[in-house]
Amino acid sequence: MGEREQFRLGILGSGKGSNLAAIADACEAREVPAEVAIVISDLPGAGILARARERGLRAESIPPGKYRTKLDEEAERTYIAALQGARVDWVVLAGFMRILKGDFLRAFERRVVNIHPALLPSFPGLEAWKQAFDYGVKVTGCTVHLVDQGIDTGPILAQQTVPVLDGDTPATLHQRIQAAERVLYPATIAALLRGEILVQGNRALRASPKTR
Ligand code: GRF
Numbered sequence: 001m002g003e004r005e006q007f008r009l010g011i012l013g014s015g016k017g018s019n020l021a022a023i024a025d026a027c028e029a030r031e032v033p034a035e036v037a038i039v040i041s042d043l044p045g046a047g048i049l050a051r052a053r054e055r056g057l058r059a060e061s062i063p064p065g066k067y068r069t070k071l072d073e074e075a076e077r078t079y080i081a082a083l084q085g086a087r088v089d090w091v092v093l094a095g096f097m098r099i100l101k102g103d104f105l106r107a108f109e110r111r112v113v114n115i116h117p118a119l120l121p122s123f124p125g126l127e128a129w130k131q132a133f134d135y136g137v138k139v140t141g142c143t144v145h146l147v148d149q150g151i152d153t154g155p156i157l158a159q160q161t162v163p164v165l166d167g168d169t170p171a172t173l174h175q176r177i178q179a180a181e182r183v184l185y186p187a188t189i190a191a192l193l194r195g196e197i198l199v200q201g202n203r204a205l206r207a208s209p210k211t212r
Helices: 018-028 047-054 073-085 102-107 128-135 170-193
Strands: 007-012 034-041 059-061 090-093 112-116 139-146 156-163 197-200 203-206
Touching: 007 018, 007 073, 018 034, 018 047, 018 170, 034 047, 034 073, 047 059, 073 102, 090 170, 112 170, 128 139, 128 170, 139 170, 156 170, 156 197, 156 203, 170 197
Parallel strands: 007 034, 007 090, 034 059, 090 112
Antiparallel strands: 112 139, 139 156, 197 203
């Protein structure tokens, strides 16, 4: 690593944690210049917390409060405090099933990334792989983007295509998209942290790597 900067990631998720595992592995292998400082879930039984603990990572569940699809104000404050307490530089959403808004995004201005299992702006929202399958598209994929106030909007940092095969079911398609995510997400986070992605308005451009 030499004198390269080492960043601290806060990972939020509600699911099984396959993206967390891929990112943590890439950090350990020093392919991503960061460490996972904290993993937070809205669900105490989420697999992502178990996978974090297996790896010796700090893992906490924080109740989301009274709403079904977002954090309430008190929960939002608790999430921000936990992430700031862990001195997090970047917030990485890995299957976090709550919409983040206002104060949260202001606390980590343009420092929140997400992965979505479709080629945005097509098929935002839930079960995007199934939406794509049901629509009958021949190509879908996954998208890494900066998070803004919208749902699955914000500057697109990287996308990976995945073909829809004749023999696919939504489940087999989802598996291949997730395999693509496990490669695309760590690689994109690495490029972002190394300053190799330049965001100009809504467009993200590849900059030449920072000289060491
Ligand atoms: C991923 O497929 C991601 O695209 C979506 O949620 C899923 C999380 O899976 N946002 P995992 O918990 O990382 O296995």
